[in-house]
Amino acid sequence: MTAKKNGASPNKRRKYDAAFKAEALRLADESRSTQAAARPLGINPKLLYRWQQEQLVAEVGSLEVARDPEVRALRAANKRGTQELDMLKKAVVIFGQPTP
16 A cells, blocks of 8 residues: 655644634534535534534533533524524615615
8 A cells, every 4th residue: 555645644634723713613604504514615524513512612611511402402593593683684675675
């Protein structure tokens, strides 16, 4: 078995800077799924899931609270409400325009 001569070694981990992680997390929040967000970025969805978990723990303060089903349900409802509000704002702009 021969190793590749060009490119990075398969055993080396790629390092991502904070700006890339922040952009990836933003795309994952806006996307319909984490896997759909990870695909165009060329990263493993498991890595993006781990970054999301780390971000959640940083926001909440502890892993136990972050994994609490009630907290997860409330966060999901909040996200859904925010998305609905954004859609309604866009609809007001579209339907509020005068007809020619």
